[in-house]
Amino acid sequence: MSPANNKLSPYDWIIVGGGLVGASIAYGLIQKQPQLRILVLDGGDTDHRASVGNFGLIWVQGKGNDFPAYANWSLQGADLWPEFARQLSHKSQIDIAYQRQGGLEFALSQHQLSVLREEMATMSRHTQGRFQYTLLDRNAALALQPGLGEAVVGAAYSPQDGQVNPLYLLSALHKANRLLGVEYQSRCPVEHIEVLEHGFNAAGSLAKHIVLCAGLDNQRLGKQLAMHLPVTPVKGQILITERAEAGKLPYASPQMRQTAEGTIQIGGSHEHKGLDNRSSLDIMQTIANDAVTIMPELAKLHLVRSWSALRVMSPDGAPIYQRSTKYQGAFGVCCHSGVSLAAAHAGLLSSWLLNTLDRDQKILIEAMNNDRFAV
Amino acid sequence: MTDLLFSCLLKDSPMCPITVNGVEHQVPARLSVAAALLYLGNLAIRKHPVSSEARAPFCYMGVCFECLVIIDGQHKQRACLREVMPHMCIETAMVGVNP
């Protein structure tokens, strides 16, 4: 994106937040209406950034078990990904290492396997059978993923799951946005949003429309625009190993995945620790232990990095897409699936913001507004 | 192997037998593994995992991580922080696996 200029003439859109959500939306808007003047305001270097702590899965399994709209939205998002990835790589000339070879979720007990069975069936029901999956016993799982530990009793497989390098994705979105003419201002924290007669003033820049994509800060900023955006931090820790031989893990999994560079990413803890995003020994040990239990030969791989980031979580875990009823032109977008939903945000959600979406799609997105949290 | 860039002042110190990439050598006792490799004329001791270029120890004090070798089967050992022991088995990664 190009450095912002001319703060005084109003923009068409200000996006508050330059993470995956904000960058995807800006990318969608500028592609649909190239004449738009769009400004992305981004925060400081050490702000909490869920986008750089993402695991990199484009995941469908188990999303929206209790929420049919979210299940359909996730599946649609995953289906939009191949074309989105192709276009983005072409525009940015960055290989984002997208693959859709399917995903495995491993079960370490018969109970876990039966929970997976139920989840998959529910998900399939919610999507009228469009969600495809197979439940694998131990031998079937071994056929797809050799080297599984004794404790693995089976797995759930869906061909619709995929993976990407989330850092390259973010980098590619920023680069494509810059080339398409989106303006970008980093180190620009937004403390206060002023409501003007025909628009908004955020950090000294004016715009007719504003979209809050500020992650955990959406709760605070939402209030200023009369939107209830209840999000809380859920900490996730990740371990990353040295490069292993290619093809060690052919399928993506929330428990472990091999990146295009060859490193193996292990993780996925869920902790409620407020804004504390430090790595902790007990969790790192648990993650390592789980990984070695699933794949004993990983034990000899060295850890090269650990990471921990804060997920932006709504009360039911599903996204919130909100239009301010009080201030026309103000929107809030909250979600913790910035990678999985990147294609949906760039495609359908930006059309929703521009009010060019057909009725069915509009109903689907608006089913995910904050009315569901009404007290 | 390169020409011996370094020579050792210790002429009469006790020697220690070690194995480097399967070949037995005698080196002065108490040397660090990195120093022992240099003493034997090995300047470059690994291929860089990204560029495959030859790399050599740089800092000899544990901060550059350029001297990683396999010692007695243990991978990713900083050669500059370990002293040679009799019959220690050292594998460098100029060929084959990365330590």
Place this chain on the structure above:
Amino acid sequence: MSKVYDYLVIGAGPAGMAAAIEASNAGLCVLVLDQAENAGGQIYRNLGQVGIQQARVLGPDYLVGKPLLAEFMAANCDYQPMAQLWHIEAHEKGFLVVALVHGESITYVTSHLLLANGAMERPMAIPGWHKPGVMTAGAGQILLKTAALLPKQVVLAGSGPLLLLLAQQYRAAGVIITALLDTTPKSNYWYATPWLMAGLTTPKQLLKGLWLTLVQRIKTPYITGVSGIEVLGEECVTGVSYTVAGKVYDIDCNLIMLHQGLIPETQMGQLLGCTQVWSENQQCWQARVAVAGQTSVPGLQIAGDAGTIGGAYVAQFNGRLAGIVRANSGVATLSLQKRLLTLWLCLRVKQLHWARGLVDRLYRPADWLSEPSSDTIICRCEQVTAGAVTAIASRGCAGVNQLKAYTRAGMGACQGRQCGLNLAYLVAHAQQRPVSKVEPLTVRPPLSPINLGQLSRQTEL
């Protein structure tokens, strides 16, 4: 249930040894963890084992550490050498310190923690510095101390006291110094004059320094005002080129040793969330440290070069002070004698740090070194060039951490130790803001290598 130490000291150099001596003498239960096989730190590396011939070459400033080393070995404290620390975190009882010892990951618990893990050499990123045949001057000195290994012929390049000392030691041992390429900008001499007053408070050191400089200038092929150093050679070093007064020169060589001063190793303090400040004088980040080592994190002290670069003497005083203050939870409860000692140590530490200002200003790195040419490798681990970094930074990324996400610079095994500072300079230049405003790389475990098997089999002491 694991044992809880009163004081865990990381590093067995002058600061760590002195602190451990004071704290254990006062009756505290002390543990010293050190990554090396022998105590002494980098400055007194191998001092207990060194031969007569090496001692002659290394000189009196090295041997002066002997009494301290003896006192430490006799002290009533636990000492674990070869402990590769890979993680520290705050804990309800104080701190968890996790280290790999003989292939096993062990967690130590302590109520108070002292980081005395010393310094490292400022990374001197010049074209070709990653090639075999390039090492640091510190490496040259360590090879001399620990292995009595001497090059036959060498080019020394950079700036700072260690480079001159190494030249002196090498000459004494008969090494051929093909050239000493001094990168100290001539303007530094002018800027350093106001600091002469400070330097004069340690007249002996000042004279020694002057003498060392003069002797090298006379006895080695000493070339001043050097810039634009480039390492030549495809696979290995075959030569070096440099510029003096606009003219480019080449020399043949197989070995080049680089140095441009020391910077504190700050990773451990950063991991614990210790407030970092940019030191304009020493051109690096440092933990905010009070005179007896207290930091912004309660229970955590930092002493010696791990806090502020000051050298072995001040590190030792600083360590003693830290140990006494820890043992007595402040000065109020001390005997008169200890109180006087504490006061004297405080004054000495402050004076020596002030006197150091002369060296810091005189040998401040030349500007050209912080603006490497675009093909220079900045991140040695992930092979990222200065050009790639500048390209991203000039598009307005937020700082080095966002840059790391985009370029992988800083993601490798050294955990950003070799690239962090230079990334910050590049971002500062590209975005035309002071480097002090660029926040340092976030530090995460592991600080040293550990495999998943070792991590999953964590044991408590």
